[in-house]
Amino acid sequence: MGPFIEVVLGGLLAGVLYSLVALGFVLIFKASGVFNFAQGAMVLFAALSLARLMSDELTVAHYLGAAAVLGLAVGYGVVAAWRRLGPASAPGPRVGWGVIAAFALIGVAVAASFGVRGWPGWVAIPAAAAIMGLLAVAIERLVLRPLVNQEPIILFMATIGIAFFIDGFGQTIWGSGIYNLPLGIPKDPMFLLESVFDGGILVNKLDIFAAAIAGVLVAVLAVFFQKTRIGRALRAVADDHQAAQSVGIPLNQIWIIVWTVAGFVALVAGIVWGSALGVQFSIALVALKALPVLILGGFTSVPGAIIGGLIIGMGEKLAEVYLGPTLGGGIENWFAYMLALVVLLFRPQGLFGERIIERI
Amino acid sequence: MASAQPAAGATRASQGPAPAPANAPLLAVNNIEVIYNHVILVLKGVSLSVPEGGIVALLGANGAGKSTTLKAISNLLKAERGEVTKGSIEYRGERVDTLTPNDLVRRGVIQVMEGRHCFGHLTVEENLLTGAFTRADGLSATRADLDLVYSYFPRLKERRSSLAGYTSGGEQQMTAIGRALMSRPKMILLDEPSMGLAPQLVEEIFEIVARLNKQEGVSFLLAEQNTNMALRYAGYGYILENGRVVLDGSAGTLSQNEDVKEFYLGMGAGGRKSFREGKHYRRRKRWLA
Ligand SMILES: Nc1ncnc2c1ncn2[C@@H]1O[C@H](COP(=O)(O)OP(=O)(O)OP(=O)(O)O)[C@@H](O)[C@H]1O
Ligand SMILES: [Mg+2]
Numbered sequence: 197m198g199p200f201i202e203v204v205l206g207g208l209l210a211g212v213l214y215s216l217v218a219l220g221f222v223l224i225f226k227a228s229g230v231f232n233f234a235q236g237a238m239v240l241f242a243a244l245s246l247a248r249l250m251s252d253e254l255t256v257a258h259y260l261g262a263a264a265v266l267g268l269a270v271g272y273g274v275v276a277a278w279r280r281l282g283p284a285s286a287p288g289p290r291v292g293w294g295v296i297a298a299f300a301l302i303g304v305a306v307a308a309s310f311g312v313r314g315w316p317g318w319v320a321i322p323a324a325a326a327i328m329g330l331l332a333v334a335i336e337r338l339v340l341r342p343l344v345n346q347e348p349i350i351l352f353m354a355t356i357g358i359a360f361f362i363d364g365f366g367q368t369i370w371g372s373g374i375y376n377l378p379l380g381i382p383k384d385p386m387f388l389l390e391s392v393f394d395g396g397i398l399v400n401k402l403d404i405f406a407a408a409i410a411g412v413l414v415a416v417l418a419v420f421f422q423k424t425r426i427g428r429a430l431r432a433v434a435d436d437h438q439a440a441q442s443v444g445i446p447l448n449q450i451w452i453i454v455w456t457v458a459g460f461v462a463l464v465a466g467i468v469w470g471s472a473l474g475v476q477f478s479i480a481l482v483a484l485k486a487l488p489v490l491i492l493g494g495f496t497s498v499p500g501a502i503i504g505g506l507i508i509g510m511g512e513k514l515a516e517v518y519l520g521p522t523l524g525g526g527i528e529n530w531f532a533y534m535l536a537l538v539v540l541l542f543r544p545q546g547l548f549g550e551r552i553i554e555r556i
Numbered sequence: 557m558a559s560a561q562p563a564a565g566a567t568r569a570s571q572g573p574a575p576a577p578a579n580a581p582l583l584a585v586n587n588i589e590v591i592y593n594h595v596i597l598v599l600k601g602v603s604l605s606v607p608e609g610g611i612v613a614l615l616g617a618n619g620a621g622k623s624t625t626l627k628a629i630s631n632l633l634k635a636e637r638g639e640v641t642k643g644s645i646e647y648r649g650e651r652v653d654t655l656t657p658n659d660l661v662r663r664g665v666i667q668v669m670e671g672r673h674c675f676g677h678l679t680v681e682e683n684l685l686t687g688a689f690t691r692a693d694g695l696s697a698t699r700a701d702l703d704l705v706y707s708y709f710p711r712l713k714e715r716r717s718s719l720a721g722y723t724s725g726g727e728q729q730m731t732a733i734g735r736a737l738m739s740r741p742k743m744i745l746l747d748e749p750s751m752g753l754a755p756q757l758v759e760e761i762f763e764i765v766a767r768l769n770k771q772e773g774v775s776f777l778l779a780e781q782n783t784n785m786a787l788r789y790a791g792y793g794y795i796l797e798n799g800r801v802v803l804d805g806s807a808g809t810l811s812q813n814e815d816v817k818e819f820y821l822g823m824g825a826g827g828r829k830s831f832r833e834g835k836h837y838r839r840r841k842r843w844l845a
Contacts, residue, residue, distance in 0.1 A: 439673035444661030
């Protein structure tokens with residue numbers, strides 16, 4: 197019994213990563229109908245940004261630039277909050293941009309005064325998040341907005357372009373080696389339930405940490421989607437974007453927000469993945485594993501992405517351990533796709549595809 | 557929706573809305589032409605105006621261009637690859653043709669789309685709350701308006717926590733109107749509220765429209781195929797055919813017009829023909845020329 201549970205648990209924890217990547221896909225697909233091929237590239241980019249900002253090997257310009265982006269994001273948040281909370285006293289567009297620019301400068305000044313290099317995690321993580329936000333803004337302006345109302349296939353191809361661009365761009369500015377993430381996440385194995393099973397169950401602390409982080413992220417997202425004004429607007433857009441527009445929900449802003457949220461999710465996936473294996477190009481290929489997860493879970497279902505990821509992670513490990521000896525090794529590499537194929541045959545909308553409400 | 561209570565609203569309405577000068581209506585559409593997909597010419601010079609506090613009906617058969625006119629005003633056309641290529645649209649004297657739907661909602665112009673378009677996976681109350689998206693006047697104001705909407709549509713209050721996708725057609729229409737009200741509009745572009753509803757329900761909805769008009773001072777531009785109903789509640793009407801206004805007049809005149817009786821109210825002898833075959837209309841056209 198002990199070894200079996202060990203395998204299942206190990207699979208589930210690996211599945212958490214697939215879930216995280218699939219979650220990014222689902223968010224964007226729901227809100228904009230775009231199948232974002234670049235999600236894997238975003239995971240890599242986020243992880244690279246973080247790993248490199250925490251290192252002290254880059255030029256001063258890198259750190260100052262990142263500090264400016266972080267300042268920009270903080271400034272933007274301040275101005276946005278100000279406009280919402282005190283519309284009467286809120287600054288107009290010109291002063292607003294001034295405030296934002298001032299925050300960017302403050303960011304640079306603070307970074308400079310602290311000697312710039314090798315940021316601690318608690319600064320580097322928000323900076324990486326801000327960079328993902330900026331990336332979302334750039335994607336909305338340069339790709340989504342000009343292609344609005346085009347066929348989904350055209351947008352899909354555009355995201356393939358984005359994926360290659362981000363891959364190349366990320367490696368150009370951050371470097372293309374293998375970097376470690378010195379976040380101090382424990383990696384050593386430990387034993388659970390030693391009193392119940394003989395020898396207990398061997399798990400990796402990192403896996404537990406990953407599961408906890410994913411759990412927190414999902415909970416935060418659930419609250420965001422269910423309880424906040426913006427979350428409600430996101431769901432409205434996912435349901436009927438025309439009606440959402442008709443009540444004054446600006447689609448452009450919503451796209452920026454979902455791509456930013458997907459960027460945050462990518463960052464979390466990148467942190468977990470990078471801590472386990474080091475930050476390297478192969479992270480971008482995780483996206484390919486997310487595909488069967490999506491087919492299994494349904495493209496529009498957040499719980500589907502999570503449960504689908506867990507099923508695939510667990511299935512892979514079980515197949516590898518219990519079928520591997522008879523079928524030969526390497527099952528882990530193709531099992532997910534086989535499972536997806538079978539699901540496609542019997543339930544094309546996925547196991548958790550959103551119920552389609554048919555009623556006028 | 558300037559007031560939190562219908563009663564208070566009624567007091568204000570009894571003093572009457574500020575009289576606008578006759579030459580400056582709330583909304584003026586001047587000779588607009590709309591083209592879809594760069595090639596399909598749908599509106600061929602439509603002009604109309606809505607006075608402050610008025611209910612104006614936009615009538616016509618299927619495909620006449622009613623919805624297109626409303627979407628041109630609310631600027632939802634762009635999402636359907638439509639474009640206003642000629643003419644202008646003014647709201648309170650300001651050109652609004654290039655504003656986004658978001659800008660327009662902030663200014664108080666909101667469309668309730670044909671076929672309700674509720675958010676099916678959101679509850680009725682969440683649907684209503686999405687209508688307050690553009691507002692920045694705080695949670696308590698939103699709550700107060702939610703109560704106001706419920707006072708107009710008590711049925712929605714009972715159904716507040718059901719998914720909108722599972723409510724009845726009438727409840728969805730109420731949800732759609734209520735959702736628009738949550739933005740505190742000055743003017744609602746209401747597209748075929750009667751579509752697919754039982755007669756009593758149509759009457760109920762129109763009664764509420766009339767009350768909103770009186771008590772909350774909301775002006776309406778109302779696209780309808782149900783000519784009879786629309787002319788009972790509107791003050792003025794335009795009849796569209798093939799992308800042109802072929803007739804307009806006060807609701808009273810229109811409902812007495814022989815052609816309107818024959819072709820739109822189904823009261824004339826003979827079957828339903830195209831409006832342009834009507835001899836009265838021909839006569840009028842000759843007279844106009
Ligand atoms: N997105 C579109 N692309 C191309 N043509 C369109 C589009 N939407 C509407 N049309 C065409 O424009 C014309 C007017 O349509 P519109 O929906 O405005 O009519 P309507 O008066 O609202 O009719 P109904 O009473 O059936 O709702 C129709 O001939 C229709 O085919
Ligand atoms: Mg229509």
